[in-house]
Amino acid sequence: MPHSHLFSAYPLEDYRAHAPTIDKAIKATLENGYYILGTEVAAFEREFAAYVGTKHAIGVGNGTDSIELLLRGLDIGHGHKVAVPSHTAVASASAIARAGATPVFLDIDPKTYTITPESLEKTILSPAGEGLKAVLAVHIYGHPADIPALQQICDQHEIILLEDCAQAHGATINGRQIGSLARGASFSFYPTKNLGAIGDGGGVTTDDDALAEKIRWLRQYGWKRRYISDYEGINSRLDELQAAILRVKLIALADSIRTRRKLAALYDSELAGLPLMTPQTRLGCEHAYHLYVIRLQRRDELMRHLISKGVPAALHYPAAVHEQPAYEHITRASNPLPETDSLYPEILSLPLHPHLSEDAILKTASLIREFFQS
Ligand SMILES: Cc1ncc(COP(=O)(O)O)c(C=O)c1O
Numbered sequence: 001m002p003h004s005h006l007f008s009a010y011p012l013e014d015y016r017a018h019a020p021t022i023d024k025a026i027k028a029t030l031e032n033g034y035y036i037l038g039t040e041v042a043a044f045e046r047e048f049a050a051y052v053g054t055k056h057a058i059g060v061g062n063g064t065d066s067i068e069l070l071l072r073g074l075d076i077g078h079g080h081k082v083a084v085p086s087h088t089a090v091a092s093a094s095a096i097a098r099a100g101a102t103p104v105f106l107d108i109d110p111k112t113y114t115i116t117p118e119s120l121e122k123t124i125l126s127p128a129g130e131g132l133k134a135v136l137a138v139h140i141y142g143h144p145a146d147i148p149a150l151q152q153i154c155d156q157h158e159i160i161l162l163e164d165c166a167q168a169h170g171a172t173i174n175g176r177q178i179g180s181l182a183r184g185a186s187f188s189f190y191p192t193k194n195l196g197a198i199g200d201g202g203g204v205t206t207d208d209d210a211l212a213e214k215i216r217w218l219r220q221y222g223w224k225r226r227y228i229s230d231y232e233g234i235n236s237r238l239d240e241l242q243a244a245i246l247r248v249k250l251i252a253l254a255d256s257i258r259t260r261r262k263l264a265a266l267y268d269s270e271l272a273g274l275p276l277m278t279p280q281t282r283l284g285c286e287h288a289y290h291l292y293v294i295r296l297q298r299r300d301e302l303m304r305h306l307i308s309k310g311v312p313a314a315l316h317y318p319a320a321v322h323e324q325p326a327y328e329h330i331t332r333a334s335n336p337l338p339e340t341d342s343l344y345p346e347i348l349s350l351p352l353h354p355h356l357s358e359d360a361i362l363k364t365a366s367l368i369r370e371f372f373q374s
Contacts, residue, residue, distance in 0.1 A: 006360040007312050011191035013355035025244040040243040052179040054205040056212035059238025060219050063166045063188020066202035067095030070184045073215040080133035085115045086322035087340045088138040092164050093321045105322050105334040111280040114145035128335050134160040139168030139178050142288035147181040169194040170257035171288035179205045197242040259354035260289040270365030292352040299348050305371045311364050314349045
């Protein structure tokens with residue numbers, strides 16, 4: 001019997017969980033009459049910076065733009081290379097290209113799926129690393145990249161370290177929130193993210209006053225003063241309505257991440273002993289479980305089994321960025337990525353979000369056990 005009724009969609013459930021307050025916030029914003037870069041964006045920026053623990057947060061149009069604006073704010077563009085994992089959403093690489101720079105792919109750790117210091121060092125010392133200006137470390141699935149180790153290498157080689165936090169709101173390293181650990185960080189508030197708007201949204205966090213100010217200019221036509229562009233900027237502003245919605249959801253974020261961790265722990269214990277790898281957490285880190293991704297050899301068979309029973313198992317992603325046609329030329333200029341290549345046929349994302357019931361987790365786990373017994 002299909003079990004699809006157990007597996008509600010996160011964006012809608014998250015709206016329903018906060019509907020009265022969100023509706024009120026939307027109405028108040030509509031009545032306020034100030035729809036672009038008004039009081040809601042300013043308040044959200046203050047509150048989000050406080051949550052992350054940085055001096056500044058700048059609201060922008062989406063997560064992809066937040067990476068582009070971060071790079072452009074640091075004058076990283078034509079003639080520069082930016083290292084990035086190939087195991088990420090394509091946006092991490094496409095935003096680097098949009099800024100005018102060239103992405104260079106780094107390989108990952110086979111347990112946490114984040115870029116390794118070894119891969120960075122090897123790239124720096126190889127032709128692929130010539131002209132390397134920055135590293136964009138992605139906190140994939142909600143697990144932090146090893147920022148302290150990467151920072152040491154970046155410092156030795158005068159390379160700027162940046163964080164892509166789109167999948168990891170609420171993850172920490174040694175008790176500090178990701179997004180506060182490097183020179184600057186990008187966030188997405190796409191509806192499925194740990195902190196999701198009801199539409200597009202993104203943000204940059206940093207302690208750097210000059211960088212924050214420049215990104216504020218760049219997100220609005222490069223205006224320092226109204227109507228006068230000192231820089232060639234773009235239009236990428238966080239919307240007032242989305243900011244009002246995000247303010248409501250930010251209050252609930254810590255609780256919702258606690259629930260994600262509780263449900264992930266339930267999966268961990270229910271799947272223990274099976275021939276698959278559950279998500280691993282590096283010492284000193286707290287996982288934010290944006291996704292719960294298992295690794296196993298019989299991935300395709302298990303995925304078919306779960307989907308046939310109404311469980312929405314999914315792939316994040318079906319192909320690494322370096323396997324995608326648009327990025328072939330970059331792949332040729334990067335070093336080989338054996339860990340990324342061997343990971344891709346083996347990953348499977350199981351349903352996880354804070355509005356799922358324990359029953360949904362137990363049902364999924366029991367179908368997985370049944371699969372291995374048959
Ligand atoms: C790791 C990563 N970086 C960047 C992005 C881009 O964010 P957005 O979709 O808001 O542009 C995403 C979202 O898909 C992501 O998962």
